[in-house]
Amino acid sequence: MLYPPPAASVRLRYAVTAGGEVRGTQIMVRKVLCKSALVKSGIADHALNPYTGCAHGCVYCYASFMGRFAPHGRPWGRWVDVKVNVADTLRRDLQHLRRRAKGSPPEVFISSVTDAYQPLERTFRVTRACLEVIATAVNEPAQQALPLLTRPDASLLEPDASRPNSWLRVSILTKSDLVLRDLDVLQDIPGVEVGMTITTADDAVSKRYEPGAPPATRRLAALRRLADAGISTWAFISPVLPYHADSRPAVRSILTAVRDAGVVRVMVDRFNPYPASVSRFLKVASAEAAETLREYIASPREYLDRLRATVAEAAAGLGLAAKLFSETASS
16 A cells, blocks of 8 residues: 655656666656555566556556556556555564465565666665565575575466576566666575566667667676576566567567567567557557458467467477467457
8 A cells, every 4th residue: 555745756857877767757756655565466476566557658568557556647667655654563573474484485575566676776776675685584584483484386477497596586577678687686585586568679669669768688698697697587578569560570580589688588568458458558569560460369379379370380399398388369
């Protein structure tokens, strides 16, 4: 639960820089307090979102529904709430979680409805503070009443057998190379894994649909640096952009790029045609992309079955372990 302190709103203007800030976009930023840092999640046991809202402004983003819970009167991508006390709250939540943990280690998934490494993180550093709290917590000796736990068999994807044991499993998903800033802390968290959202290998395409995020080539380079540093990585190819990423050549190009970045596991998800996402996509899409999206909406089963087969074939040919969107997605 969030509650904004009085007179906590500020307005910041960003320009496009090496940090991936948004040119000419005014962002309403509020500093807010949170009562809890960890929330139950359908993605993992618990989700941790240091921000509400996101300045990346991706046109396809499903998380725009969060505007109903933190009304600003501004479009999605033009406002962000910074949970300034999230690290202190997380420290308490982890203490409670460790006392309650039984059986397989619980998993904390960072960035389920925001991006923990959006441009504001350069200023507020709340994500780094959270990682420092986690690093301390997982490296503290277990109390006698809290024996060390073994890691589970399940993961967001097939588990990486090389991940060390810990009483807590941590997975991060981002589309920013700012994560590299925190490499020193990540290396202190046993078994941490970092996923990078890659929707294209073409910077012009990523700029069109993800205007506030770092370009695709920088994300791919970040994956390589993380892998070279010994961090477990994976790629989240989501959504598959109509026209730009759904043909055989495009799918193979993207999967080859992530493989060459040191990734061996990928998760692939379709474009979810929520009305708001479709509307935002069509406003910036090329004529070919718009037509492909309309064909998908008109015949979803045919389109998704073809896409599923295309991805599976390309992944197998490149030796990648791929988890595809579910069979029920086309129904």
